[in-house]
Amino acid sequence: MSIQASTAPPAVELRGIWKRFPGVIANHDVNLVVGRGTIHAIVGENGSGKSTLMNTLYGMHRPDEGTITVDGTIRTFKSPTEAIAVGIGMVHQHFMLADNLTVLENIILGAEPTQGWRLDQDAARATIAELGETYGITIDVDQLTEELGVGERQRVEILKVLYRGAKILILDEPTAVLVPQEVEELFGNLRRLVDDGVTIIFIDHKLDEVLQISDDITVIRAGTTVATVKPADVDRRILGELMVGSELPTPDTESSTVTAQLELVVKNCSAVSAGRTILDDVSLSIHRGEILGVAGIEGNGQLELVEAILGLQAISGGVIELGGVDLTSLSVRERRHAGIGYIPFDRQRDGLLLAAPLWENMVLGYDDTDRYISGPWVSVQKARSVTDAAIERFGVKTPGNSVPAFALSGGNQQKLIFAREMVAEPKLLIAAHPTRGVDIGAQAAIWDELREARKAGLAVLLISADLDELIGLSDSLLVMFRGKITAALDPAEATPEQLGMFMTGEGQEVK
Amino acid sequence: MGQLKDRIHPAQLGLSLGAPLAALAIAAVISSILLLVTGYAPATVLSTLGGRLGETNTLYDSLNRAIPLYLSATAVAIGFKMNLFNIGVEGQYKVGALAAALAGAYTNLPAPLHILLCLVAAMVAGGLWATVPAVLKVKRGINEVVSTIMLNFIAISLVAWLYTGVFKDSAKGDLNTKTKIMPKSAWMPDLLTSGSHMVNSFIIIAGAVGVGFYLLVWKSRFGFQLRASGQNAFAARTSGVDPKRMIVAAMVLSGALGGLVGLPELLGDKHAYTDTFSVGLGFDGIAVALLGRKHPLGMALAAVVWGFLDAAGRFLDLEGIPREIVTIMQGVIVLAVVIVYQVAEQISERRVAAAAAERLEIVAAAA
Known part of the structure; x- marks a missing residue:
């Protein structure tokens, strides 16, 4: 591969890219060389300009200065359509699939093969089967998309991009929505893609993953590229410091501040919406000075639990108490006033x-x-x-x-x-993804405030997709799956892998 | 901080003033084209209308016409603030006017109390009438646009049946069908008169309604919740504002104000509900609310402009030009206004975001 890299032009080369938005310099003097058939990670904290850069490459907007070279040819893209035409595809962090269509329909949507005026489903089916064969991505194309899990949806998104002939794949934080087991599967798929000549640009800020999967790593800080390194030459700490410019904050809480006094008590709460059980006999309690973390893949009842506590979601049974006061008959505003x-x-x-x-x-x-x-x-x-x-x-x-x-x-x-x-x-803070999408400085500040408030006796119900944050901050941990609490863990012993297992419903361990 | 405010302010002010002027200019151009196409001289229309600008008589007519228009606009605007489209002011004001006409005619009280009774009767009737679409929306999710339009038909027919039948009390030989004439203690005097042209003292009540509207919507806690719900219903609900309660409150308030729309004419001029009562004030109010950007001062200006076009339009007949051309102009103005405001809003949003970011860069550089 190294011989090839020295003779063939790089798949993507960005030189001196500047991009200004009103009053903000999102990117300045960005240089990036991505070799063909490699996995190139772009790391940087939230707000450092990674997404802006990738949107530039994908033709979502044009850079103010600088050149984009794809396979040795300088390109200017007026729209993503033009980027797709030269083989660049992007898988966004938030999936853009229509739930009510089948996998096949979603993949061909917007690029439908036709025979005369008729949609040629057979041709589409053949092409997708061939792609699956080549890249080892298998999926039942006749399933309804709404029946798919997160990992499968991501595979559909990747197939969708490959179907349009992409040879350069941009993946925007692809692991953010996955549990550890699914991440392994994704990485397997990515390696297979690279072996077949696809180039992958991988945006992430989870350093362990980046070190594990990529051939090269480029670090972006405050809008500019600060270094490109090989994973063998660095470790997590060095990479983190390159990324932030100083030491990384950790979510870890020191000593326990949990008191014996109960603040929030949820007893046997159930809720039904449109004939579906969305909360199934949920019980939990949070003491003053305690942070209770709830893990779960989005859509497994966390939102409904929170809304039930707030009074935004009617419950069909159960009791919710705050500081000994029954909240069940109170309005949203009265509950918020209660603390x-x-x-x-x-x-x-x-x-x-x-x-x-x-x-x-x-x-x-x-x-x-x-x-x-x-x-x-x-x-x-x-x-x-x-x-x-x-x-x-x-x-x-x-x-x-x-x-x-x-x-x-x-x-x-x-x-x-x-x-x-x-x-x-407040007496109780319900914090859903409190540090999602915020920069490291703000993240550290929010964590500090949470720790301070916890010390002062605040009870916190923490919902987060960031498993490190959950394990680090929480005094106790619950896992929700399909509206049920399926596991209660001690964060001192829990690992992300273990959490991931419970989150996908592969285990139950209710105390 | 003060600097930023100073920096944004003149530009914002320019946009606020420039947008309606631009809209009027665009409307003038489109109207001229329409006139040319239909074979009338735009210059004649303009000079006929413009010639009335300085006249006291036309000014009085404009102001007098502006009173109900303004009330109607505030009624519509309260709904707008909550993202409710109350098209039912037309029906609400007829119901309100009839209720006031009856309450005033069959009682006898000292003057201020008698007038107050009429006001209350009109507001209660209008408010109750508006409760129907509010409850339908809250309980059954029925769109208020549909229900208020339907209720307009019902209101118009119901009111007609009542004043031409049950409560008909026309004097012998009177060609007009009307309810019983109210005693003089329920009459509101004219404030300004010039021959047969006058401005009724109801303008004071309209002014009070404007001030009340401003305080309620912009300064009070209720107004805060109303505006929050209108801007982002999800966030308002999450913050503990009951959206159903707000829908009912806004709709009933809107209806209560709507109930007042017919009263300047009732108390100041006709003194009974008659078949010569004005029609269409409820619909004109929608246009005036839009033209005035739902702001109490803006709507006042818009009501006077609208009133002027109504008053001066009559003179077009003398030039052999159908006065309906004014109605077309009014329609074009509203369309132009809606479009121009949309554009102005986008420009202003971009400007504010840029100014904030620019300011932050300076802060960052200094740090």
């Missing part, structure tokens, strides 16, 4: 008024607390001063309290939501 803070799963959809100024976003959900009101009026003055203090304390990067929330970066939006909930001094 529940909430960092939602989808911050933009459920947590923010994007067009409203930051101070109004701080008031959201707390428009009846003295902090923000005088009489029947919302006090702009009070709200602004609380917001300013929160911006300061939680390090929200913003020019002021009057800018609309959409003007903030994702990480800063998350910090604002976190600030809003913490300022209210």
Whole structure:
């Protein structure tokens, strides 16, 4: 392969790429050489400019400066269609499949083979079978997509890209949604692809995985490429420091602060939606000063559990108590007043008024607390001063309290939501993916605040897809599968692999 | 922080003022083309309308016409703030006006109380009428656009049946069908008069409604929840605002304000519900609310502009130009306004995001 690499032009070469967005330099002076038939990892923390760079390569936007060379030819892409035409394909982090179509229909969607005016299903079937044969990706193409698991959906996405003739695959954080076992399977598929001459650009920030799978690693920090290394020459620590520019924060909590006092008690909760059991006899309890982590693949009842506690989801049976008070008959607002803070799963959809100024976003959900009101009026003055203090304390990067929330970066939006909930001094904080999509600095800050609040007696229900975060922060761990709690583990002993097993429903261990 | 506000402000102000002007200009161009195509001289229309600009009589007519338009617009705007499209103001104001006409005619109270009774009767009737689509939406998920349109038909027929039958009380020889004339204590005097042209004192109540609208929507806790629900129903629900309660509250409020729309004419002019009562004020209110950007001051300006076009349009007949051309112009204006505002909003969003990011870069560089 090394001989080939020296004679043939690299699959992709980016030189001096600059990309500015209004006021933000997302990429500057980026240089990247990806050899044909290699797995090249791009690592960098959230917000470092990885995605911008890949969107540039995929033709989603054009760079302000710099050249893109594919197989020795300089290219400018006006749209992804043009990138696809020269063999570049992208698998996005969020799958873009239509649930109500079959696998076959999803794969050919937008590139349907036709015979005259008729859709030629047989030709499509043959092509997909051939691709599967060549690359060792097998899947039943007649299944409905909604019946597929996450790993299978990802294979469909990859097949979809290969079907369009891609020879250079960009995978955007492909392991983020997978459990460890599925990651192994994916890596097997990727190696097979590379053996058959496909080039893979692999975006990630999980360093162990990157070291395991890639031939080359390029590190991006603050919008620019800082180093390209071979995995044999570095270890996790060196890579982490290259990525952040300093030492990596860890989610680990020191000594236990768990008290004997129960804060949240959920007893035998069940819920049904559209004839389907979404919560199945769930019981759990969180003490003051305890962080309870809930692991599970998205869609296995975590959201429903949280919404049941908040009163957004009606329960068909069971009891929910906070600090000894029965919440079951209380409204959402009354429950929040009783001391529940909430960092939602989808911050933009459920947590923010994007067009409203930051101070109004701080008031959201707390428009009846003295902090923000005088009489029947919302006090702009009070709200602004609380917001300013929160911006300061939680390090929200913003020019002021009057800018609309959409003007903030994702990480800063998350910090604002976190600030809003913490300022209210809740007894229970429900934190769903509290550090998803935030940069390392913000992640460390949020972890610090969580640890501090825990020490002060806060009970935390932590939902996260980041297993290291879950294991590191939690005092106790539960696994949810199909609306049920299927395992209770001690985070001191649990491993990501073990969690992964329970998350896919391969084991049950309820105490 | 203050700097940023200062920096964004003039540009924002420019957009807020520029957008309606641009919309009016675009509307003028399109209307001119329409006039040319139909064989009328745009210049004649413009000079006929423009010639009325400085006239006291036309000004009074415009203002008087603006009063119900403004009330109607605020009614529609309350719904808009909650993403509810209340097309039922047309029906709500007829129901409200009839209720006030009856309540006023069959009671006898000292003047201020008598007027107050009429106002309350109109608001209660309008509010109750609007409760129907609200409950249908909350309980059965029926779109309020459909239900309010349907209820308009029912309201118009019901009111017609009541005032031409059950409550008909026309004097002998009176060609107009009407309900019983209200006692003088329920009449509202004219504030300004010039010959047969006048501005009714109801303009003061309209002004109060505008101030109340501003305080309620922009300053109160209720308004905060209303705007939050309208902007992002998911986030509002998650924050503990009951969306069903907000739908009912917004719709009933909208209907209550809608109930007032017919009262300037009832209390200030006709003093009974008659078959000469104005029609279409509820629909015009939608246009005025859009033109005024659902802002209390903007809607006031829009109502006067609309009132002026209505008042000055009559003079087109004298030039042999059908006055319906004004209705077409009004329609074109609303379309132009909706499109221009959409564009202006996008420009403004981009500008704000850029200004914020630019400012952050400076902060980052300084750090």
